[in-house]
Amino acid sequence: MRHKVSQGLFPVLDHVSRLGTEVDLQDVFQRFTFDNTCLLVLGFDPNCLSVDLPELAYRMAFDEVEEAVFYRHIVPEIIWKIQKWLDIGEEKKLSRAMEIIDRFLYQCISLKQEEFRTQRTQIEQADQKKDEDFDLLTACMVQKEEAEMEMEGNEKKMDSYLKSDRYLRDIAFNFIAAGKDTVNAALTWLFWLIITHPLVEKRILEEIKVNFQAREDGNWRFFEVQELGKLVYLHAVICEALRLYPSVPFNHRVSIQPDTLPSGHHIDANTKVMVSLYSMGSMEEVWGHDCLEFKPERWISEQGGIIHVPSHKFIAFNTGPRSCLGQDLTFFQMKTIVTAILWNYHVQVVEGYPISPCLSVMLHMKHGLKVRVSKRSGV
Numbered sequence: 384m385r386h387k388v389s390q391g392l393f394p395v396l397d398h399v400s401r402l403g404t405e406v407d408l409q410d411v412f413q414r415f416t417f418d419n420t421c422l423l424v425l426g427f428d429p430n431c432l433s434v435d436l437p438e439l440a441y442r443m444a445f446d447e448v449e450e451a452v453f454y455r456h457i458v459p460e461i462i463w464k465i466q467k468w469l470d471i472g473e474e475k476k477l478s479r480a481m482e483i484i485d486r487f488l489y490q491c492i493s494l495k496q497e498e499f500r501t502q503r504t505q506i507e508q509a510d511q512k513k514d515e516d517f518d519l520l521t522a523c524m525v526q527k528e529e530a531e532m533e534m535e536g537n538e539k540k541m542d543s544y545l546k547s548d549r550y551l552r553d554i555a556f557n558f559i560a561a562g563k564d565t566v567n568a569a570l571t572w573l574f575w576l577i578i579t580h581p582l583v584e585k586r587i588l589e590e591i592k593v594n595f596q597a598r599e600d601g602n603w604r605f606f607e608v609q610e611l612g613k614l615v616y617l618h619a620v621i622c623e624a625l626r627l628y629p630s631v632p633f634n635h636r637v638s639i640q641p642d643t644l645p646s647g648h649h650i651d652a653n654t655k656v657m658v659s660l661y662s663m664g665s666m667e668e669v670w671g672h673d674c675l676e677f678k679p680e681r682w683i684s685e686q687g688g689i690i691h692v693p694s695h696k697f698i699a700f701n702t703g704p705r706s707c708l709g710q711d712l713t714f715f716q717m718k719t720i721v722t723a724i725l726w727n728y729h730v731q732v733v734e735g736y737p738i739s740p741c742l743s744v745m746l747h748m749k750h751g752l753k754v755r756v757s758k759r760s761g762v
């Protein structure tokens with residue numbers, strides 16, 4: 384990820400700062416998280432984040448899938464099922480987009496398998512990889528090979544799905560879908576909140592200054608995970624942004640049998656229950672009279688540590704057995720990006736630019752986030 388920041392993010396921000404032009408920070412973050420998630424999951428960098436801002440069909444296909452999934456939430460099931468059967472409307476777009484994504488993913492899987500085969504002792508090689516070189520596909524292939532070796536000569540046969548490329552494709556698709564737009568949406572709202580609250584921005588910069596020597600030989604120095612853990616105020620700012628603007632604004636579950644909800648409402652079997660994570664983040668009953676204010680201090684105890692808030696209250700990452708698997712990774716990514724950008728650039732929202740959420744399964748900004756960027760000197 385550090386490589387992506389220094390070789391992708393910094394050159395783009397330098398470029399727009401030199402030209403003095405406006406840039407859509409949401410688009411920049413979208414490209415950043417797409418590249419970064421593909422690197423983490425597939426070990427492949429699509430390089431969407433470069434100065435010429437290229438449009439790649441498979442990146443746009445992921446966006447089309449998101450739109451079609453939202454459509455499925457707002458029309459009756461029978462309607463989208465008929466559209467799917469007739470291959471028309473949003474369902475037609477969805478199946479075309481999935482074809483593009485599948486072509487991309489199966490190509491990456493086949494390249495990875497080739498690379499994996501040519502390695503002499505695959506398991507050792509994977510173990511020796513540096514953290515920055517880690518990718519989920521290789522990890523799954525190593526695990527698959529270990530399972531196959533264990534079962535050799537054994538009566539039991541490995542599940543054919545687990546052995547198939549389809550399994551690797553499903554893992555890759557799920558992780559890319561789960562990781563790319565969630566972090567991007569969170570970063571966009573977070574930056575908008577920080578740059579429109581100058582005192583918050585000042586405190587973050589002070590916290591970096593107090594804790595670290597941010598430059599080494601005049602160059603920006605990335606912080607280690609343990610170092611980022613010291614940035615309590617920044618952690619609170621991220622939690623507060625995710626409380627007000629959870630990347631996944633709503634969620635739904637279907638009951639498999641009749642049940643009674645904690646609210647006392649009775650539901651029949653096969654009932655769809657929608658939960659608005661967005662509303663829960665701004666409810667007075669849950670967060671108190673100042674629930675609508677952006678107040679990072681609410682997360683910090685008198686002793687100066689982070690107050691633990693249970694996941695059924697701070698629900699941005701969901702609660703219970705299907706909670707987000709990427710929470711720690713998210714905080715690491717967001718802290719790395721915020722410290723790198725704020726320390727090196729001064730970012731300002733274009734005056735009068737309309738900011739509003741869009742209706743989608745992901746809480747994006749409807750019109751993006753247009754900003755001007757200039758190099759910061761002497762923090």
Ligand code: HEM
Nearest residue numbers: 561562565566569630631699700701705706707708709713
């Ligand atoms: C701001 C960042 C993120 C937010 C707000 C977020 C939020 C969520 C939410 C609400 C769910 C539950 C969805 C549901 O059950 O319908 C979820 C699940 C999940 N998330 Fe995240 N997520 C974020 C980042 C990530 C990242 C970076 C990854 C990994 C690359 C990731 C991986 C997953 C996975 C694998 C699940 C499914 C867990 C399961 O069903 O067992 N997430 N996330």
